[in-house]
Amino acid sequence: MLKRYGIIFIILLIISSLPGCTQGPEQGKPGGDAPAILSVWYSLEGSEEQELLSQLERISEDNNEFEVRGERIPEVDFVDYVWKIQAGGRGPDILIASRPLLSALYEKGGISPVLAEKSKALDSVEELFTFNRELYAAPWLTDVPLLYYRTDKVDSLPANLAEIWLTKASIAIPPPNTVLLSPWWKAEGGNLSLAGIPQLDSPANLSFIERLIDLREEGLLIFDNQALSRLIKGDVDYAISWASQSHILEESQVAWDCVSLENVLGKNGKALLDKTIGIANSSLEINSAREGAVLTVQEELLKIETQTAISKAGTRIPVSKEYYEAPQNTFRIEAAKTITNSWTPTGDLIEWQFIGIQDSTWRTILAGADAESELKKAQQSALKLLE
Numbered sequence: 001m002l003k004r005y006g007i008i009f010i011i012l013l014i015i016s017s018l019p020g021c022t023q024g025p026e027q028g029k030p031g032g033d034a035p036a037i038l039s040v041w042y043s044l045e046g047s048e049e050q051e052l053l054s055q056l057e058r059i060s061e062d063n064n065e066f067e068v069r070g071e072r073i074p075e076v077d078f079v080d081y082v083w084k085i086q087a088g089g090r091g092p093d094i095l096i097a098s099r100p101l102l103s104a105l106y107e108k109g110g111i112s113p114v115l116a117e118k119s120k121a122l123d124s125v126e127e128l129f130t131f132n133r134e135l136y137a138a139p140w141l142t143d144v145p146l147l148y149y150r151t152d153k154v155d156s157l158p159a160n161l162a163e164i165w166l167t168k169a170s171i172a173i174p175p176p177n178t179v180l181l182s183p184w185w186k187a188e189g190g191n192l193s194l195a196g197i198p199q200l201d202s203p204a205n206l207s208f209i210e211r212l213i214d215l216r217e218e219g220l221l222i223f224d225n226q227a228l229s230r231l232i233k234g235d236v237d238y239a240i241s242w243a244s245q246s247h248i249l250e251e252s253q254v255a256w257d258c259v260s261l262e263n264v265l266g267k268n269g270k271a272l273l274d275k276t277i278g279i280a281n282s283s284l285e286i287n288s289a290r291e292g293a294v295l296t297v298q299e300e301l302l303k304i305e306t307q308t309a310i311s312k313a314g315t316r317i318p319v320s321k322e323y324y325e326a327p328q329n330t331f332r333i334e335a336a337k338t339i340t341n342s343w344t345p346t347g348d349l350i351e352w353q354f355i356g357i358q359d360s361t362w363r364t365i366l367a368g369a370d371a372e373s374e375l376k377k378a379q380q381s382a383l384k385l386l387e
Contacts, residue, residue: 038066039092041073042070043073043078044096044314045072047313048310048314049072051313059301062300079104083105094281099277102137110282114138116298120320124273124342125276129280138298141310142273143276144342145183145242147258150234153234157264171220172228172235178272178358178359178362179275183270186343192354193354205358206375209362213366216366222236228248244316245315260341262338262341270341276316304322361378
Protein backbone atom coordinates (compact mmCIF):
# COMPACT_ATOMS: atom_id res chain seq x y z
CA MET A 1 0.00 0.00 0.00
CA LEU A 2 2.77 2.40 1.01
CA LYS A 3 4.70 1.41 -2.08
CA ARG A 4 1.72 2.38 -4.30
CA TYR A 5 1.41 5.83 -2.63
CA GLY A 6 5.13 6.30 -3.10
CA ILE A 7 4.83 5.65 -6.83
CA ILE A 8 1.93 8.13 -7.11
CA PHE A 9 3.95 10.77 -5.23
CA ILE A 10 6.91 10.31 -7.58
CA ILE A 11 4.65 10.64 -10.65
CA LEU A 12 3.10 13.85 -9.28
CA LEU A 13 6.55 15.23 -8.52
CA ILE A 14 7.68 14.56 -12.08
CA ILE A 15 4.55 16.21 -13.53
CA SER A 16 4.92 19.29 -11.35
CA SER A 17 8.52 19.75 -12.51
CA LEU A 18 7.54 19.89 -16.20
CA PRO A 19 7.87 23.36 -17.91
CA GLY A 20 4.77 25.51 -17.44
CA CYS A 21 3.54 23.67 -14.35
CA THR A 22 5.51 25.56 -11.73
CA GLN A 23 4.96 29.10 -13.10
CA GLY A 24 1.97 31.05 -14.36
CA PRO A 25 1.44 31.26 -18.12
CA GLU A 26 2.72 34.39 -19.81
CA GLN A 27 0.33 36.80 -21.49
CA GLY A 28 0.58 36.85 -25.25
CA LYS A 29 2.00 33.32 -25.54
CA PRO A 30 0.14 30.10 -26.36
CA GLY A 31 -1.57 28.92 -23.23
CA GLY A 32 -0.98 32.31 -21.59
CA ASP A 33 -3.40 34.70 -19.96
CA ALA A 34 -6.17 36.08 -22.13
CA PRO A 35 -5.62 39.65 -23.38
CA ALA A 36 -6.87 42.41 -21.09
CA ILE A 37 -10.53 43.25 -21.67
CA LEU A 38 -11.35 46.94 -22.08
CA SER A 39 -14.98 47.98 -21.90
CA VAL A 40 -16.55 50.85 -23.82
CA TRP A 41 -20.03 51.91 -22.78
CA TYR A 42 -21.89 54.09 -25.25
CA SER A 43 -25.33 55.51 -25.99
CA LEU A 44 -25.15 55.40 -29.80
CA GLU A 45 -27.86 53.59 -31.72
CA GLY A 46 -28.58 52.27 -35.19
CA SER A 47 -25.97 52.66 -37.90
CA GLU A 48 -23.72 54.73 -35.62
CA GLU A 49 -23.65 51.87 -33.12
CA GLN A 50 -22.87 49.29 -35.79
CA GLU A 51 -19.98 51.34 -37.16
CA LEU A 52 -18.63 51.93 -33.65
CA LEU A 53 -18.65 48.19 -32.94
CA SER A 54 -16.88 47.61 -36.24
CA GLN A 55 -14.20 50.11 -35.26
CA LEU A 56 -13.78 48.52 -31.83
CA GLU A 57 -13.33 45.14 -33.49
CA ARG A 58 -10.68 46.60 -35.78
CA ILE A 59 -8.83 48.13 -32.83
CA SER A 60 -8.90 44.79 -31.02
CA GLU A 61 -7.49 42.98 -34.06
CA ASP A 62 -4.69 45.54 -34.38
CA ASN A 63 -3.65 45.20 -30.73
CA ASN A 64 -2.80 41.77 -29.33
CA GLU A 65 -2.36 43.10 -25.80
CA PHE A 66 -6.04 43.81 -25.23
CA GLU A 67 -9.57 43.25 -26.50
CA VAL A 68 -12.18 46.01 -26.66
CA ARG A 69 -15.81 45.23 -25.98
CA GLY A 70 -18.67 47.65 -26.45
CA GLU A 71 -21.94 47.78 -24.57
CA ARG A 72 -24.85 50.08 -25.31
CA ILE A 73 -26.58 51.80 -22.40
CA PRO A 74 -29.86 53.56 -23.34
CA GLU A 75 -29.64 57.34 -23.12
CA VAL A 76 -32.52 57.53 -20.64
CA ASP A 77 -30.63 55.26 -18.22
CA PHE A 78 -27.07 56.22 -19.04
CA VAL A 79 -26.17 58.64 -16.24
CA ASP A 80 -27.89 56.85 -13.36
CA TYR A 81 -26.79 53.38 -14.47
CA VAL A 82 -23.13 54.32 -14.99
CA TRP A 83 -23.03 56.19 -11.68
CA LYS A 84 -24.63 53.31 -9.79
CA ILE A 85 -22.25 50.72 -11.24
CA GLN A 86 -19.18 52.86 -10.61
CA ALA A 87 -20.28 53.49 -7.04
CA GLY A 88 -19.97 49.72 -6.58
CA GLY A 89 -16.38 49.76 -7.80
CA ARG A 90 -17.14 48.44 -11.27
CA GLY A 91 -17.85 50.03 -14.62
CA PRO A 92 -16.41 50.83 -18.05
CA ASP A 93 -12.97 52.04 -19.04
CA ILE A 94 -14.28 54.45 -21.68
CA LEU A 95 -17.58 56.31 -22.04
CA ILE A 96 -18.98 57.59 -25.35
CA ALA A 97 -22.11 59.72 -25.15
CA SER A 98 -23.65 63.09 -25.94
CA ARG A 99 -22.60 66.27 -24.19
CA PRO A 100 -25.60 66.40 -21.80
CA LEU A 101 -24.91 62.86 -20.55
CA LEU A 102 -21.18 63.35 -20.08
CA SER A 103 -21.75 66.73 -18.43
CA ALA A 104 -24.21 65.20 -15.98
CA LEU A 105 -21.72 62.45 -15.12
CA TYR A 106 -18.97 65.01 -14.69
CA GLU A 107 -21.11 66.93 -12.21
CA LYS A 108 -21.55 63.73 -10.22
CA GLY A 109 -17.84 62.97 -10.26
CA GLY A 110 -18.23 59.98 -12.57
CA ILE A 111 -15.62 61.12 -15.10
CA SER A 112 -11.87 61.65 -14.76
CA PRO A 113 -9.84 64.13 -16.86
CA VAL A 114 -9.57 62.63 -20.34
CA LEU A 115 -6.33 60.82 -21.23
CA ALA A 116 -6.45 61.63 -24.94
CA GLU A 117 -4.38 64.57 -26.13
CA LYS A 118 -5.85 67.99 -26.66
CA SER A 119 -5.48 70.02 -29.87
CA LYS A 120 -7.01 67.43 -32.20
CA ALA A 121 -10.44 69.05 -32.18
CA LEU A 122 -11.48 72.55 -33.15
CA ASP A 123 -11.03 74.77 -30.10
CA SER A 124 -14.68 75.81 -29.95
CA VAL A 125 -15.78 72.19 -29.54
CA GLU A 126 -13.29 71.55 -26.75
CA GLU A 127 -14.94 74.37 -24.80
CA LEU A 128 -18.06 72.21 -24.57
CA PHE A 129 -16.19 69.71 -22.42
CA THR A 130 -14.08 72.15 -20.44
CA PHE A 131 -14.95 73.12 -16.89
CA ASN A 132 -12.66 75.14 -14.64
CA ARG A 133 -10.05 74.92 -17.42
CA GLU A 134 -10.11 71.13 -17.29
CA LEU A 135 -10.96 69.01 -20.33
CA TYR A 136 -13.11 66.17 -19.05
CA ALA A 137 -13.95 64.58 -22.42
CA ALA A 138 -12.45 64.53 -25.90
CA PRO A 139 -14.84 65.92 -28.55
CA TRP A 140 -15.58 63.38 -31.26
CA LEU A 141 -18.50 64.32 -33.52
CA THR A 142 -20.95 67.20 -33.73
CA ASP A 143 -23.47 68.85 -36.05
CA VAL A 144 -24.44 72.38 -37.05
CA PRO A 145 -27.11 73.96 -39.27
CA LEU A 146 -26.27 75.38 -42.69
CA LEU A 147 -28.22 77.28 -45.33
CA TYR A 148 -28.39 75.20 -48.53
CA TYR A 149 -29.51 76.56 -51.89
CA ARG A 150 -29.91 75.56 -55.55
CA THR A 151 -27.18 77.22 -57.60
CA ASP A 152 -29.14 76.59 -60.81
CA LYS A 153 -32.02 78.69 -59.46
CA VAL A 154 -30.28 81.29 -57.29
CA ASP A 155 -28.09 83.67 -59.33
CA SER A 156 -26.44 85.24 -56.30
CA LEU A 157 -26.87 84.56 -52.61
CA PRO A 158 -28.99 87.28 -50.92
CA ALA A 159 -27.29 89.39 -48.28
CA ASN A 160 -29.80 88.37 -45.62
CA LEU A 161 -32.92 86.30 -44.99
CA ALA A 162 -35.18 89.31 -45.53
CA GLU A 163 -34.02 89.56 -49.13
CA ILE A 164 -35.00 85.94 -49.69
CA TRP A 165 -38.53 86.57 -48.55
CA LEU A 166 -38.79 89.81 -50.53
CA THR A 167 -38.61 87.61 -53.63
CA LYS A 168 -41.37 85.42 -52.10
CA ALA A 169 -38.99 82.48 -52.08
CA SER A 170 -39.63 79.81 -49.46
CA ILE A 171 -37.18 78.13 -47.10
CA ALA A 172 -37.73 74.52 -46.05
CA ILE A 173 -36.57 73.54 -42.56
CA PRO A 174 -37.06 70.53 -40.29
CA PRO A 175 -39.50 71.13 -37.40
CA PRO A 176 -37.67 73.88 -35.50
CA ASN A 177 -35.81 73.57 -32.23
CA THR A 178 -33.41 75.85 -30.40
CA VAL A 179 -30.20 74.27 -31.70
CA LEU A 180 -31.30 74.06 -35.34
CA LEU A 181 -32.38 77.71 -35.42
CA SER A 182 -29.85 78.95 -32.87
CA PRO A 183 -28.04 81.30 -35.32
CA TRP A 184 -31.30 82.97 -36.34
CA TRP A 185 -32.72 82.98 -32.82
CA LYS A 186 -29.45 84.40 -31.42
CA ALA A 187 -29.28 87.08 -34.12
CA GLU A 188 -32.80 88.19 -33.15
CA GLY A 189 -31.77 88.64 -29.52
CA GLY A 190 -32.75 85.22 -28.19
CA ASN A 191 -31.10 84.11 -24.97
CA LEU A 192 -31.44 81.32 -22.43
CA SER A 193 -30.51 83.36 -19.38
CA LEU A 194 -29.12 86.62 -18.10
CA ALA A 195 -26.82 86.66 -15.07
CA GLY A 196 -27.96 83.13 -14.31
CA ILE A 197 -31.68 83.97 -14.44
CA PRO A 198 -33.79 82.19 -17.12
CA GLN A 199 -35.03 84.42 -19.94
CA LEU A 200 -37.35 82.01 -21.74
CA ASP A 201 -40.28 84.44 -21.65
CA SER A 202 -38.26 87.46 -22.77
CA PRO A 203 -39.76 89.81 -25.40
CA ALA A 204 -37.10 88.69 -27.89
CA ASN A 205 -38.01 85.02 -27.48
CA LEU A 206 -41.71 85.81 -27.83
CA SER A 207 -41.09 87.90 -30.93
CA PHE A 208 -39.02 85.13 -32.51
CA ILE A 209 -41.55 82.32 -32.13
CA GLU A 210 -44.35 84.59 -33.34
CA ARG A 211 -42.21 85.47 -36.36
CA LEU A 212 -41.87 81.76 -37.20
CA ILE A 213 -45.65 81.36 -37.06
CA ASP A 214 -46.24 84.36 -39.33
CA LEU A 215 -43.72 83.14 -41.93
CA ARG A 216 -45.26 79.67 -41.86
CA GLU A 217 -48.72 81.10 -42.48
CA GLU A 218 -47.38 83.11 -45.42
CA GLY A 219 -45.85 79.97 -46.90
CA LEU A 220 -42.34 81.40 -46.64
CA LEU A 221 -41.26 78.82 -44.06
CA ILE A 222 -42.10 75.18 -44.71
CA PHE A 223 -41.57 72.77 -41.82
CA ASP A 224 -40.65 69.33 -43.14
CA ASN A 225 -38.40 66.58 -41.79
CA GLN A 226 -37.34 66.02 -45.42
CA ALA A 227 -36.31 69.64 -46.01
CA LEU A 228 -33.40 68.75 -48.32
CA SER A 229 -35.61 66.44 -50.35
CA ARG A 230 -37.86 69.40 -51.02
CA LEU A 231 -34.81 71.32 -52.21
CA ILE A 232 -33.85 68.46 -54.53
CA LYS A 233 -37.35 68.22 -55.99
CA GLY A 234 -37.39 71.95 -56.65
CA ASP A 235 -40.25 72.74 -54.27
CA VAL A 236 -38.00 75.39 -52.70
CA ASP A 237 -34.78 77.13 -53.63
CA TYR A 238 -33.45 77.24 -50.06
CA ALA A 239 -33.33 74.97 -47.05
CA ILE A 240 -31.93 75.15 -43.54
CA SER A 241 -30.75 71.75 -42.40
CA TRP A 242 -27.95 69.92 -40.62
CA ALA A 243 -24.44 69.72 -42.04
CA SER A 244 -24.51 65.95 -41.55
CA GLN A 245 -27.35 65.72 -44.06
CA SER A 246 -25.30 67.14 -46.93
CA HIS A 247 -24.80 63.58 -48.25
CA ILE A 248 -28.44 63.69 -49.42
CA LEU A 249 -27.51 66.48 -51.83
CA GLU A 250 -24.19 64.86 -52.76
CA GLU A 251 -26.04 61.76 -53.87
CA SER A 252 -28.53 63.77 -55.95
CA GLN A 253 -28.12 65.18 -59.44
CA VAL A 254 -28.92 68.80 -58.54
CA ALA A 255 -26.56 71.78 -58.46
CA TRP A 256 -26.27 73.03 -54.91
CA ASP A 257 -24.11 74.90 -52.48
CA CYS A 258 -24.24 75.97 -48.86
CA VAL A 259 -23.24 78.80 -46.57
CA SER A 260 -22.94 79.45 -42.87
CA LEU A 261 -26.09 81.08 -41.51
CA GLU A 262 -23.83 83.74 -40.06
CA ASN A 263 -23.35 84.99 -43.63
CA VAL A 264 -27.02 85.97 -43.92
CA LEU A 265 -27.65 86.86 -40.27
CA GLY A 266 -24.64 88.94 -39.30
CA LYS A 267 -21.96 88.40 -36.68
CA ASN A 268 -24.49 87.57 -33.95
CA GLY A 269 -25.88 84.65 -35.96
CA LYS A 270 -23.82 82.01 -34.21
CA ALA A 271 -24.75 78.34 -33.86
CA LEU A 272 -25.21 76.63 -30.52
CA LEU A 273 -23.13 73.44 -30.35
CA ASP A 274 -25.30 70.88 -28.63
CA LYS A 275 -25.39 67.85 -30.94
CA THR A 276 -21.92 66.81 -29.84
CA ILE A 277 -20.56 63.40 -28.80
CA GLY A 278 -17.52 63.07 -26.57
CA ILE A 279 -15.16 60.32 -25.40
CA ALA A 280 -14.42 60.24 -21.67
CA ASN A 281 -12.62 58.18 -19.05
CA SER A 282 -14.43 56.48 -16.22
CA SER A 283 -13.57 57.85 -12.78
CA LEU A 284 -12.47 54.37 -11.68
CA GLU A 285 -8.77 54.13 -10.90
CA ILE A 286 -6.63 52.23 -13.43
CA ASN A 287 -3.04 51.05 -13.20
CA SER A 288 -0.33 52.40 -15.49
CA ALA A 289 -0.33 49.35 -17.79
CA ARG A 290 -4.08 49.53 -18.36
CA GLU A 291 -3.91 53.29 -18.74
CA GLY A 292 -1.74 52.85 -21.81
CA ALA A 293 -4.30 50.55 -23.40
CA VAL A 294 -7.15 52.97 -22.66
CA LEU A 295 -5.17 55.81 -24.24
CA THR A 296 -4.48 53.68 -27.32
CA VAL A 297 -8.19 53.00 -27.82
CA GLN A 298 -9.08 56.67 -27.42
CA GLU A 299 -6.39 57.76 -29.85
CA GLU A 300 -7.61 55.22 -32.41
CA LEU A 301 -11.19 56.44 -32.08
CA LEU A 302 -10.10 60.05 -32.48
CA LYS A 303 -8.23 59.42 -35.73
CA ILE A 304 -9.69 61.25 -38.70
CA GLU A 305 -10.33 57.95 -40.51
CA THR A 306 -12.44 56.66 -37.61
CA GLN A 307 -14.34 59.94 -37.22
CA THR A 308 -15.11 59.99 -40.92
CA ALA A 309 -16.37 56.39 -40.87
CA ILE A 310 -18.72 57.07 -37.95
CA SER A 311 -19.84 60.31 -39.60
CA LYS A 312 -20.81 58.56 -42.82
CA ALA A 313 -22.86 56.06 -40.84
CA GLY A 314 -24.65 58.57 -38.63
CA THR A 315 -25.97 62.08 -38.20
CA ARG A 316 -22.92 64.06 -37.13
CA ILE A 317 -19.72 65.39 -38.67
CA PRO A 318 -16.09 65.14 -37.44
CA VAL A 319 -14.60 67.76 -35.12
CA SER A 320 -10.98 67.02 -36.06
CA LYS A 321 -8.97 70.00 -37.28
CA GLU A 322 -7.43 67.70 -39.87
CA TYR A 323 -10.84 67.02 -41.46
CA TYR A 324 -11.36 70.72 -42.22
CA GLU A 325 -7.81 71.52 -43.29
CA ALA A 326 -7.61 69.28 -46.37
CA PRO A 327 -9.01 68.64 -48.80
CA GLN A 328 -11.03 71.83 -48.52
CA ASN A 329 -14.30 72.47 -50.31
CA THR A 330 -17.16 74.91 -49.77
CA PHE A 331 -19.02 72.56 -47.46
CA ARG A 332 -16.05 71.99 -45.15
CA ILE A 333 -15.13 75.68 -45.14
CA GLU A 334 -18.65 76.77 -44.20
CA ALA A 335 -19.12 73.98 -41.64
CA ALA A 336 -15.78 74.81 -40.00
CA LYS A 337 -16.71 78.48 -39.91
CA THR A 338 -20.01 77.68 -38.22
CA ILE A 339 -18.35 75.43 -35.64
CA THR A 340 -15.49 77.85 -34.97
CA ASN A 341 -17.77 80.85 -34.46
CA SER A 342 -20.29 78.94 -32.35
CA TRP A 343 -21.37 79.81 -28.83
CA THR A 344 -22.12 77.96 -25.62
CA PRO A 345 -23.99 78.96 -22.47
CA THR A 346 -21.63 80.75 -20.11
CA GLY A 347 -23.40 79.89 -16.87
CA ASP A 348 -23.65 76.75 -14.79
CA LEU A 349 -24.19 73.40 -16.51
CA ILE A 350 -27.83 73.53 -15.45
CA GLU A 351 -28.41 76.29 -18.02
CA TRP A 352 -28.23 73.66 -20.78
CA GLN A 353 -31.43 72.15 -19.41
CA PHE A 354 -33.29 75.32 -20.41
CA ILE A 355 -32.88 74.24 -24.05
CA GLY A 356 -35.11 71.19 -23.57
CA ILE A 357 -37.76 73.28 -21.85
CA GLN A 358 -37.75 75.84 -24.66
CA ASP A 359 -37.91 73.17 -27.37
CA SER A 360 -40.95 71.57 -25.76
CA THR A 361 -42.59 74.98 -25.46
CA TRP A 362 -41.93 75.84 -29.09
CA ARG A 363 -43.58 72.60 -30.21
CA THR A 364 -46.65 73.38 -28.12
CA ILE A 365 -46.90 76.92 -29.50
CA LEU A 366 -46.41 75.84 -33.11
CA ALA A 367 -49.20 73.30 -32.58
CA GLY A 368 -51.58 76.18 -31.76
CA ALA A 369 -51.13 77.11 -28.09
CA ASP A 370 -50.91 80.74 -26.98
CA ALA A 371 -47.27 81.82 -27.24
CA GLU A 372 -47.16 84.30 -24.37
CA SER A 373 -48.78 82.02 -21.79
CA GLU A 374 -46.68 79.01 -22.82
CA LEU A 375 -43.44 80.95 -22.55
CA LYS A 376 -44.44 82.07 -19.06
CA LYS A 377 -44.94 78.42 -18.11
CA ALA A 378 -41.51 77.64 -19.56
CA GLN A 379 -39.99 80.40 -17.48
CA GLN A 380 -41.48 78.94 -14.29
CA SER A 381 -40.19 75.47 -15.18
CA ALA A 382 -36.70 76.87 -15.71
CA LEU A 383 -36.81 78.75 -12.41
CA LYS A 384 -37.70 75.52 -10.57
CA LEU A 385 -34.44 74.00 -11.79
CA LEU A 386 -32.59 76.65 -9.80
CA GLU A 387 -34.32 75.84 -6.52
